[in-house]
Amino acid sequence: MASRVLIVDDALFMRRMLADILKKEGFEICGEAENGKEAVDKYGELKPDVVTMDIVMPKMEEIDGVAAVREIMKIDPQAKIVIVSAMGQHALVVEAIQAGAKDFIVKPFQPSRVVEAIRRVVGE
Amino acid sequence: MDKSYRDLFFAESQEYLRETNKALVQLEKNPNDDEAINTIFRLMHTLKGMAATMRYDDLADLAHALEDVFDGFRRKRLKLTSAVMDVIFESADAFATLTEQIKEDKGVSLKVTDYIKRIKNILPAGETISHQSLKKTSKGKVETGDEVDRLKKLVDKNNNLFSVEMVFNEACSMKGVRAFLVLNRAKDFGQIAGVTPSEDDLKNENFELNFKFVILTDKNEKFVTEELSRILEVDEAKVSVYDPEPSKGKKGANPMLKKIQSMRIPVERLDKIMNLMGELSIAKSRLVQIVQTKDHARLEETTHFLERLVASLQEEALKLRLLPVSFVLDNFPRLIRDLSKKIGKSVDLEISGSEIELDRIILDEVGDPLIHLIRNAIDHGIESPQERTRAGKNPKGKIAIDVSRQKGHIVVEVSDNGKGMDFEKILHQGQERGIISIDETSGIDSDKVLDVLTAPGFSTAKEITDVSGRGVGLDIVRNKLEVIGGRLELESQKGKGTTFILTLPLTLAIIKAMMVVMGKDIYAIPLMNIRETVKVSEDEIKPIKDAEVIRLRDEIIPIVRLGKELEIETTPSEDGQISVVIVEGRVKNMGLVVDKVIGEQDVVVKPLGSFVKKVKGVAGATILGDGRVVLILDIVNVK
Numbered sequence: 214m215a216s217r218v219l220i221v222d223d224a225l226f227m228r229r230m231l232a233d234i235l236k237k238e239g240f241e242i243c244g245e246a247e248n249g250k251e252a253v254d255k256y257g258e259l260k261p262d263v264v265t266m267d268i269v270m271p272k273m274e275e276i277d278g279v280a281a282v283r284e285i286m287k288i289d290p291q292a293k294i295v296i297v298s299a300m301g302q303h304a305l306v307v308e309a310i311q312a313g314a315k316d317f318i319v320k321p322f323q324p325s326r327v328v329e330a331i332r333r334v335v336g337e
Numbered sequence: 338m339d340k341s342y343r344d345l346f347f348a349e350s351q352e353y354l355r356e357t358n359k360a361l362v363q364l365e366k367n368p369n370d371d372e373a374i375n376t377i378f379r380l381m382h383t384l385k386g387m388a389a390t391m392r393y394d395d396l397a398d399l400a401h402a403l404e405d406v407f408d409g410f411r412r413k414r415l416k417l418t419s420a421v422m423d424v425i426f427e428s429a430d431a432f433a434t435l436t437e438q439i440k441e442d443k444g445v446s447l448k449v450t451d452y453i454k455r456i457k458n459i460l461p462a463g464e465t466i467s468h469q470s471l472k473k474t475s476k477g478k479v480e481t482g483d484e485v486d487r488l489k490k491l492v493d494k495n496n497n498l499f500s501v502e503m504v505f506n507e508a509c510s511m512k513g514v515r516a517f518l519v520l521n522r523a524k525d526f527g528q529i530a531g532v533t534p535s536e537d538d539l540k541n542e543n544f545e546l547n548f549k550f551v552i553l554t555d556k557n558e559k560f561v562t563e564e565l566s567r568i569l570e571v572d573e574a575k576v577s578v579y580d581p582e583p584s585k586g587k588k589g590a591n592p593m594l595k596k597i598q599s600m601r602i603p604v605e606r607l608d609k610i611m612n613l614m615g616e617l618s619i620a621k622s623r624l625v626q627i628v629q630t631k632d633h634a635r636l637e638e639t640t641h642f643l644e645r646l647v648a649s650l651q652e653e654a655l656k657l658r659l660l661p662v663s664f665v666l667d668n669f670p671r672l673i674r675d676l677s678k679k680i681g682k683s684v685d686l687e688i689s690g691s692e693i694e695l696d697r698i699i700l701d702e703v704g705d706p707l708i709h710l711i712r713n714a715i716d717h718g719i720e721s722p723q724e725r726t727r728a729g730k731n732p733k734g735k736i737a738i739d740v741s742r743q744k745g746h747i748v749v750e751v752s753d754n755g756k757g758m759d760f761e762k763i764l765h766q767g768q769e770r771g772i773i774s775i776d777e778t779s780g781i782d783s784d785k786v787l788d789v790l791t792a793p794g795f796s797t798a799k800e801i802t803d804v805s806g807r808g809v810g811l812d813i814v815r816n817k818l819e820v821i822g823g824r825l826e827l828e829s830q831k832g833k834g835t836t837f838i839l840t841l842p843l844t845l846a847i848i849k850a851m852m853v854v855m856g857k858d859i860y861a862i863p864l865m866n867i868r869e870t871v872k873v874s875e876d877e878i879k880p881i882k883d884a885e886v887i888r889l890r891d892e893i894i895p896i897v898r899l900g901k902e903l904e905i906e907t908t909p910s911e912d913g914q915i916s917v918v919i920v921e922g923r924v925k926n927m928g929l930v931v932d933k934v935i936g937e938q939d940v941v942v943k944p945l946g947s948f949v950k951k952v953k954g955v956a957g958a959t960i961l962g963d964g965r966v967v968l969i970l971d972i973v974n975v976k
Contacts, residue, residue: 223379223383224349224353224383224386224387225345225349226342226345226346226349226387226390227383227386227387227390229341229342229345230342230390267383267386269378269379269382269383270379271376271379272375298386299382299383299385299386299389300385300389300401300510300511301382301385301401301404301405302382303511303513303514303540306511306514307514307517307540310514310517310518310521311521316518316568316569317511317514317515317518317569318569319510319511320385320386320387320389320390321386321389321390321391321392322390323508326569329569330569333567333568333569336567
């Protein structure tokens with residue numbers, strides 16, 4: 214069965230691009246979220262196999278990207294989260310990894326990198 | 338690139354530019370508007386990612402430069418003056434113009450490097466800020482040859498020691514973070530040491546594409562190889578059994594403790610249990626008889642007998658798990674000698690109360706936190722002999738570990754007579770980094786200081802040292818204690834020294850709890866968390882903002898209506914008096930409103946199954962004499 218992906222990014226542009234790349238490779242996009250709060254809510258609702266998470270996003274109810282990783286790991290300690298971040302902000306990415314994110318991809322990314330990262334994380 | 342992406346890019350970046358301008362205007366009106374700063378920082382970061390994806394490198398670079406500026410504001414490393422504001426406005430306009438020119442596709446005339454140069458001029462000297470910020474949060478331990486030696490000693494039939502060499506792909510970006518990710522992943526299934534180059538060099542990207550470390554793990558070579566090669570951008574993970582070359586350095590300290598796997602039990606304790614078991618089976622046959630004769634008077638007598646027997650049996654069984662604290666403390670004189678020698682300090686150790694017995698499991702859990710505290714004391718607490726002499730102190734420092742029994746708990750105090758902590762400075766830093774907020778009235782309180790010190794990655798150490806690294810790891814100490822139902826407190830006097838007070842439960846299996854009623858059910862609140870119980874009338878509960886508080890002897894205590902919080906139906910009391918249980922939360926005291934307080938009781942803690950494990954506010958369950966299941970509330974996390 215196709216792995217189900219939840220895409221979290223505040224930019225529609227990035228969400229669309231990630232969705233297209235992943236769909237082409239046979240992943241199912243089960244949902245999209247544009248801020249941390251929505252990501253946490255949707256995670257609980259959709260129980261996706263893997264989440265791609267932008268790290269710098271607007272704060273909603275005190276939940277930004279890193280906090281969203283933390284919250285999701287609380288809901289599901291087995292959650293598989295891949296950070297998608299623009300270059301820089303090393304500290305935030307490190308924080309997200311400490312919070313439990315499994316891997317990270319740096320924007321601009323090669324489509325093949327994204328697919329590979331997600332395949333490796335879900336253990337395909 | 339697909340045309341639809343292009344359209345989407347321009348539509349969305351225009352929207353973000355509008356938002357940016359709006360926030361900029363707000364910021365000009367009020368230079369302290371943190372929200373505006375955060376918004377622009379985020380927008381620039383997002384635009385940078387989008388532009389880079391579209392390969393509009395000029396736009397990406399400009400956004401990056403602006404992101405650095407706003408990161409600087411966020412971290413209060415950069416002041417917002419009107420000159421700075423001018424540069425920002427101009428750059429934002431340049432960004433808009435450039436976007437427009439790219440969109441029109443009629444050639445680009447704007448020279449982005451001019452703008453970037455001007456932005457760089459307002460940034461503090463040195464690298465970009467987003468890069469520097471890495472150093473602040475890194476909390477890697479500095480590994481030494483001694484660490485490898487230590488792991489070598491732990492090799493047995495279940496644990497292997499491997500050398501690992503990681504090779505990253507050339508296209509790997511942010512390799513410092515990637516190295517951190519690899520080490521973090523490796524720590525999931527083993528202990529690592531001998532990281533070369535050092536973890537700090539790795540984080541600061543002072544390496545090519547490969548690095549090495551040693552790992553002690555119960556997994557096999559294949560597992561380690563597979564697990565590590567699975568990480569993105571890893572070209573190769575070379576794993577081989579560690580070759581024990583003779584180590585150059587002298588034998589090191591033994592900074593982590595082994596878990597207790599077997600223990601001696603005095604024969605008399607076992608005999609006592611056998612005796613009690615014998616009496617228990619006599620009681621059982623008596624009960625069988627009574628069932629036949631239906632003799633009520635004897636039933637009562639036998640029940641009492643049984644009650645006493647079970648209580649003694651429980652007590653004896655718990656004693657089986659007890660070990661003197663010396664089991665752990667005996668390791669410390671050597672540890673302190675080695676650690677202090679290494680950094681050229683001279684420290685005496687005084688231990689008292691080491692004969693006091695503690696549950697084996699708690700002892701296991703408390704060993705590492707104690708080592709952390711001692712390392713901190715030697716590293717940050719005790720001054721160098723020269724400094725001590727100058728301050729009129731004995732050049733030899735002193736660390737004291739004092740174990741005592743207090744009111745159903747075991748209290749371990751770790752104190753040093755070093756330089757103490759500057760509470761004001763720590764609180765100030767905590768406030769600066771947004772860990773705590775302080776209003777003028779609250780004053781200096783050691784719990785707040787502890788909150789700052791235990792924030793992940795926080796450290797007041799100016800230099801990295803071999804002993805406790807940059808992060809002092811107090812967060813780990815505090816978490817560990819809280820997991821086993823203990824507590825960490827801090828006392829310190831500038832110039833005189835620092836004391837950490839660890840309050841531990843006697844055992845994990847049985848706790849004293851206050852039984853309360855809510856609705857139809859009974860709940861247990863661990864007595865350890867409770868300060869007192871009071872009764873108030875409804876009109877003594879006052880609303881403040883969106884919370885409710887009561888006033889208790891000049892102290893304002895926020896109250897939590899437990900029923901509402903846990904979504905349980907409650908029955909209001911008939912006399913109009915409301916029972917409030919005052920508990921000591923992690924940050925502040927709270928009053929929990931319950932229907933009725935029944936009283937204290939010893940309860941046997943049963944862990945919840947995985948099914949209900951994650952329910953918020955519930956720590957476990959217990960079974961009452963009448964077979965009713967009672968939930969034990971987790972006060973620290975209830976709100």
